[in-house]
Amino acid sequence: MNHPAAPASIMRAALPAGLLDALQRLYGERLSVAEAVRAHHGRDESAFVPHLPDAVVFAEQTSEVSETLRLCNQYQIPVIPFGVGSSLEGHILALHGGVSIDLSRMNRILSIDPEDLIATVEPGVTRKQLNEALRDTGLFFPIDPGADASLGGMCATRASGTNAVRYGSMRENVLGLKVVLADGRVIPTGTRARKSSAGYDLTRLFVGSEGTLGVITEATVRLHPQPEAVSAASCSFPSMVDAVKAVIQTIQLGVPIARVEFVDALAVRSLNRHSHLNLKEAPQLFFEFHGTPSGVEEQVQTVAQIAADHHGESFEWASRPEDRSRLWTARHNAYFAMLQLxxxxxxxxxxxxxxxxxxxxxxxxxxxxxxxxxxxxxxxxxxxxxxxxxxxxxxxxxxxxxxxxxxxxxxxxxxxxxLGGTCTGEHGVGLHKIGFMREEHGEDALDVMRAIKHALDPANLLNPGKMFSLQRETS
Amino acid sequence: MNHPAAPASIMRAALPAGLLDALQRLYGERLSVAEAVRAHHGRDESAFVPHLPDAVVFAEQTSEVSETLRLCNQYQIPVIPFGVGSSLEGHILALHGGVSIDLSRMNRILSIDPEDLIATVEPGVTRKQLNEALRDTGLFFPIDPGADASLGGMCATRASGTNAVRYGSMRENVLGLKVVLADGRVIPTGTRARKSSAGYDLTRLFVGSEGTLGVITEATVRLHPQPEAVSAASCSFPSMVDAVKAVIQTIQLGVPIARVEFVDALAVRSLNRHSHLNLKEAPQLFFEFHGTPSGVEEQVQTVAQIAADHHGESFEWASRPEDRSRLWTARHNAYFAMLQLxxxxxxxxxxxxxxxxxxxxxxxxxxxxxxxxxxxxxxxxxxxxxxxxxxxxxxxxxxxxxxxxxxxxxxxxxxxxxLGGTCTGEHGVGLHKIGFMREEHGEDALDVMRAIKHALDPANLLNPGKMFSLQRETS
CATH class of the missing domain: 3.30.70.2740 (Alpha-Beta Plaits)
Structure with a gap:
């Protein structure tokens, strides 16, 4: 594979023996330098050429992450946090080698507080794991990227998904974090209160920082009451423009729709094949409505009228839970369905x-x-x-x-x-969008990001080579 | 007045003649060194002893703010942004003298985009002014601190108000900013898109930074559709605990209540006197419900039942717009009503x-x-x-x-x-909460804030002496 946008391979020495010894003492058999393990940690779901770390450690607690960062700082060796490897933009490639900290074994749900609608989790907990644990509480965690990503990774990329239109993204749904800094110190960000004006918003600074400012080892996230009633439907439209205009009007009217997804004719074909659906191969919208029974009924009527006004063909209802699940599982698997085209x-x-x-x-x-x-x-x-x-x-x-x-x-x-938009709504910058950061933000705003990066990671050891160039472009 | 918590008065020279000349050329009659003007800009609504700036400039555009910061950086003179002076924690006191930049004349509403539910405003626009301008659009801006604060000040303190329970605080309702940095450079933060994962969240970094990292000269804020139906009520309870437990249950059930305010018996007495109400002088909850007519009806029934379960006495309805307005105007004026006790x-x-x-x-x-x-x-x-x-x-x-x-x-x-909370939910730190920052965040998290402050304002010229001590406490 030879992705034209892949960075040039970088020559480097292996890890210093002193560091390797210290990590060996710390992790024992949870340290690996095996090629297969390093290869697994040197690539993600992107098409980039893999870049392998020199070693992989499987952390089980914050104190180990802290000691690892302290050691890597001492030896000036890069560190790349790794969740489940489902990122799409080359986030976890070890461009300059170093140590990949696999956080997937830090997968304990530390607390669920139904009264406060919050849960505190370790970074390796995945979204499905959390929702499984919440099933009997009457609550759920709404953020749902396609993959069963880790919560730590979702924090790091400021992820969202199909529910964000109603429930927000990770930006709105993280209350606080525990973060290990470049020198190994551990800080809390935020409190368990819903809002605060006490100082700089460090939570929001680390959310979306893609492992370049610190390693997240705990996250306190907001939960939401499971809706009393749920209804889902798909609707085809003669054109994309009709479908999108129906969405725009729905949003502008303030209908609290839980999900509204566009799927073009080719993507519908892939879903039909992959998930054995039988949808018309035309531009489609998938809808989901949450609320009280009468509230959902009202939303449905409003949206059905809007769809009709925009030439929508009749709604296909997915009323039974298993039909809803089938529709949305198909949508969540769209990435893999499309690959099979x-x-x-x-x-x-x-x-x-x-x-x-x-x-x-x-x-x-x-x-x-x-x-x-x-x-x-x-x-x-x-x-x-x-x-x-x-x-x-x-x-x-x-x-x-x-x-x-x-x-x-x-x-x-x-x-x-x-058109006033952004190069990435939810996947993050990683390697793939670096080239657009200047155009989106301007060099002066990037300078502010660089100043923050330098202030928190002066030796550039935390996931180096990602997000933006450390040098200002002068042209 | 001699507030014990007031900082010691600081000896300092007046502004350098070169700076004063340059500002004079820039602002002409919009520069003032008059005692009365400086006194007005050296205090807020807090009880702190005033600290006067050496000069006040009335900026009318971003380029003037930029040039002012460039000049003050050149002469190493402090700068304090000033909105309407309604802050409560000593935010705008000129502890080290310097130049107060009054932004109240930058009060243009630059654009209202009903299709995108956003507006872009200058920092001197007040919340009432914005809502007045929105009146015919079917939209409104929900954040409502008691005072008719400026949007710039509300960004700077991460303000919220009575609607935050449903609509969020300034943290959730600012999409992007224009910010003048310490050296005079001007950067945009964010885009007009609803979400983004493109780099560090500079918008959220400047929101709540209380003028210590830059001066906000534009804000793009989210608007919300005016609800089709609104209903409001007050309800008295035999005890505070009953009232609060009713609120907790309402939140936990996911009722999308727009406002729910607690007012204790003494505060009720002050409102009765100040606003000529006739409420029972007992712990009260004020409610407001937004939605479709049937949605509001459903919320009302749910909440009425919850209130009854917690010994609430019968709801007093404020059904007519003028009654609602009377109730909420009274609530907004609570601060002044209480002063009259x-x-x-x-x-x-x-x-x-x-x-x-x-x-x-x-x-x-x-x-x-x-x-x-x-x-x-x-x-x-x-x-x-x-x-x-x-x-x-x-x-x-x-x-x-x-x-x-x-x-x-x-x-x-x-x-x-x-109890896991914060020293300030919405007023900000200013001077008054500095002493609690260590206990709330810990010295290591404060070090991160200090590192960011130093990175963006190395000479400590932006609103110096606020929010946290620049020195780490070693004890």
Whole structure:
């Protein structure tokens, strides 16, 4: 594999013997330098060429993470936190080698407080694991990226998902963190109170920092009452523009819709095949409504009218829990379903998010660009947030397809930025979006990010090479 | 006045002539060194002894703020941003002299985008001014501190108010900012998209930074659809604990209540007098419900049942818009109403916020402390968030009353911190809460804040002396 956007391979020495010895004493058999383990920790779901760490440690408690960072700081060796490896933008590649801290064994749910609607978890707890544990409490945790990601990783990338239109993203749903700093010190951020004006918002600073400012070893997250009633439906539209306009009107009317997902005709085909559905292969919206029985009924009537006004064909109801589950499981597996449109392919995924008033224009322009490309490019989107993904399917053996994918990616991102949007709504920057940070933020705002990075990680040991260039571009 | 907690007066020279000349050229008659103008800008609504700036400039555009910061950086002179002066914790006192930048003339509403539910405003726009401008759009801006504060000041203190239980605080309702940095550079933060994972969350870093990291000269805020139906009511309870338990259950059931305010018997008396109401002088809850007509009806029935289960006496409905307005205007004027309980007094206001499960315990302990104090101490609270205020009324001529107020304040804050809460839910730290920052965050987390402050304001010129001590305490 030879992704054109992959960084040049970097020459480096192996870990210093003193560090390796110290880690060996700390972790025993939970330290690995085996090629297979390092390979597993040197890649994610992106199409980037893997970059292997020199060693992998499997941490089981904060004190081990702290000691690891202290040691790596002493020896000036990079550290990369690793959750389940489901990131999409090259976040966990060990560009400069170093130590990958696998946090998947820190998967204890430390407390669930139904009275306060919060839970405190270790970073390796996955979203499904948390919701399983919550099942009998009447509460749930809404943030649902496609993968069964770890909560630590979801904090680190400021993840969201299909429910964000109603419940917000990780930005809104993390109350506080425990973070290990570059020198090994451990700090709490935030309190258990719902709001605070006591100082800089360190919680929000670490949420979305992609392992470049510290390693998250605990998160206190907000829970929400399970809705009394839930209803779901799909509806096809003659065109993407009709579908998106229906969404825009729904949002503008303040309908508290829980989910509204766009799936284009090609993506619908992939879902039909992968999940044995029988949906019309046309632009579709998937809806979910949460509330009291009468509240849901009211939302449904409003949205059905809006859909009809925009030429929606009749709703397909998924009323029984198993039908709802089938629809939304299919949607969650869309990434893997889309990959199967082209056997053996990998996906280059775009993740732009624009103000909702510009969404139809943004997707229409994108569709125009894609139409002339030889690559299959299904589109799915959290359209209530103005966020959509194009999965550009490339043959890993064909460099020219990577080139074409990057050409399309640039067109899509540039358009979104021109429309007042962002290069990434929820996947994060990682390696793949670094090139757009200047255009989105400007060099002066990036300088502020650089100053913060330098203040908290002066030796650039925490997940180095990600998110933005440490050097100001002068041109 | 001689507030015991007031910082020692600091000896300093007047502004350098070169700086004064440059500011004179920049601002002409919009520069003032008049005693009365400086006095107005050297105090807020707190009981602190005023500290006057050496000069006040009335900025009208970002470029002037930028040039002012560049000049003050060149001459190493402090800068304090000033909105309307309604802060409660000594935020805008010019402890080290310097230049107060009055932003109240930057009060243009730059854009209202109903399709995207956002507005972009200059920092001097007040919340009432914005809502006035929104009146015909079907939208509103929910954050409502008691005072008619400026949006810039509300960003700077991470303000909230009575609606936060449903709509969130400034943390959730600011999409992006324009900020002037210490050296005069101007950066944007955020985009117009609803969510983003593109880099560090600079918006949330500047929201709540109290003028210590930069000067906010534009804010893009989220708007919300005006609810189709609104209903309001008050309900008295035999005890505070009954009232608070009713609130806890309401929140835990997920009722999307728009406002739920606690007012204790003494505060009710002040509202009755000040606003000519006729409420029973007992612990009261004020409610407001937003939604569709049937949704509101459903919320009302649920909450009425919960109130009855907790010995609530019958709801007093404020169904007509003018009755609702009367009730909520009274609540918004509570601060001034409470001041009139003791003619000539000033208020030392507490602002703790705790996890809602601990709220009844926290207020009960607080009431116990207050019962033995000679000072009148009415309590009001945004109890849906776990946040409440005690207005400790002191005679400015009596230093022993300040001492007593601070003694009570310490008891109240320490209890809230012990219960997992914060020293300030919405007013900010300013001068008054500095002493609690170590206990709330720990020295290591404060070190992170210090590192950020140093990175962005190395000479400590931006609102110096506020929020936290720059020196680590070693004991």
């Amino acid at each position: 082209k056997p053996g392919c990998r996906a280059i995924t775009t993740d732009v998010c624009v103000p909702i008033s510009r969404l139809a224009e943004c997707i229409a322009g994108t569709e125009h660009d894609l139409a002339s490309s030889p690559l299959p490019c299904p589109i799915v989107g959290h359209v209530g947030d103005g966020n959509f993904h194009v999965a550009i399917l490339v043959d890993p053996a064909k460099p020219e397809e990577y080139e074409e994918a990057e050409r399309l990616n640039h067109l899509i991102v540039r358009r979104a930025l021109a | 003791k003619p000539g007094c000033r208020a030392i206001t507490t602002d703790v916020c705790v996890p809602i499960s601990r709220l009844a315990e926290c207020i009960a302990g607080t009431e116990h402390d207050l019962a033995s104090s000679p000072l009148p101490c009415p309590i009001v609270g945004h109890v849906g968030d776990g946040n409440f205020h005690v207005a400790i009324l002191v005679d400015p001529a009596k230093p022993e009353e300040y001492e007593e107020a601070e003694r009570l304040n310490h008891l109240i804050v320490r209890r809230a911190l012990a």
